[in-house]
């Protein structure tokens with residue numbers, strides 16, 4: 109067997125891992141949840157949770173992966189010395205692929221909207237920007253979205269457009285991953301993550317000119333401690349886990365590609381900071397326009413695909429402003445989504461190439477990716493169909509799309525995080541864990557001791573408590 113895959117450079121490692129973290133969760137969920145839960149008060153709680161609870165979990169996942177030098181399933185077995193732990197790894201991998209199926213649908217929408225934006229669909233409408241006109245535009249954009257998602261829009265070769273885009277998005281992922289970990293994932297992330305950051309900055313700068321900038325910024329950045337409830341803390345933990353891609357095989361897999369002499373603590377720290385920063389910038393890019401036009405702030409698809417296009421269409425400065433801003437926004441949404449989906453698909457690819465055999469031979473990446481393309485693609489098509497009229501698929505009272513979202517975020521992510529902490533904090537030998545976290549004594553052990561202690565005693569209890577509360 110040849111050399112195992114690795115990230116080639118330190119910067120590339122950070123870009124790929126930050127790419128996994130920064131995703132749709134940061135752009136359409138964080139600003140909204142933060143704004144409604146005390147603004148900066150939420151931000152502070154979220155940041156503290158990211159560092160105290162999520163970072164030890166992330167480090168535990170890195171340790172399992174880098175020590176195991178294998179896919180998540182095998183790394184869990186190697187680290188624990190027990191075959192049964194492989195089940196945890198396998199569940200995480202399949203849950204990751206299920207999230208990927210649903211992620212592809214939403215990312216596919218971003219492709220549709222890139223085309224709509226570039227061709228000027230969201231450019232300035234004539235006829236002023238009174239509240240009434242703005243609301244009419246939002247209603248029109250809402251209808252456009254519902255029609256596109258619900259009935260598939262116009263059909264290409266009689267396949268509804270959301271399905272076409274979903275498959276195109278998944279195929280792009282497979283092509284990039286076929287090039288390998290460093291030549292595919294790392295190379296793309298090295299370009300896309302800085303570009304994402306710059307595009308966000310462009311949007312923030314454009315929104316500074318708007319009348320509603322101060323109001324929008326203060327919605328996000330002014331601390332309002334009276335809005336903080338026990339629920340707020342749960343939201344912050346859930347958001348932190350999802351946005352840092354924890355409990356889902358992505359970080360364990362990427363951990364196995366980090367070079368042995370790179371400090372895991374600094375990678376985790378930089379990724380956490382980058383994730384928080386991008387989420388705040390996303391809020392600063394989005395809220396000023398909602399406040400300028402006095403529209404209600406929402407989150408999720410409603411915000412990104414209904415409200416924002418209507419607001420872009422109304423921006424002052426002529427049609428080109430609408431074209432530029434909307435194109436930039438949907439391109440950055442695509443970059444955020446695709447760098448996250450790489451990590452989910454890579455977790456599956458590592459597993460299939462290392463564990464599955466045909467005629468006693470391990471599979472090559474292209475073969476593994478073809479298998480995953482068919483599996484994930486099928487589930488994606490069902491997810492997309494589950495949103496359409498007449499084909500709604502209901503699982504336990506929810507559409508398949510919502511069911512996968514809830515099952516993974518509320519149940520599998522926290523349990524996966526707890527499992528990683530127990531494995532590293534309780535089952536693995538302390539020396540092995542410390543050697544991994546300090547790269548055999550190269551890096552400061554003081555911080556490592558702190559994170560180890562948190563992973564060993566505090567994180568599992570806190571996460572379990574929140575998990576039980578979340579089920580109530």
Ligand code: PHE
Pocket residue numbers: 128129130131132133134207350351352353354356358448449451452
């Ligand atoms: N972190 C990604 C986001 O914020 C989602 C994700 C979750 C990606 C789990 C990989 C694994 O959108």
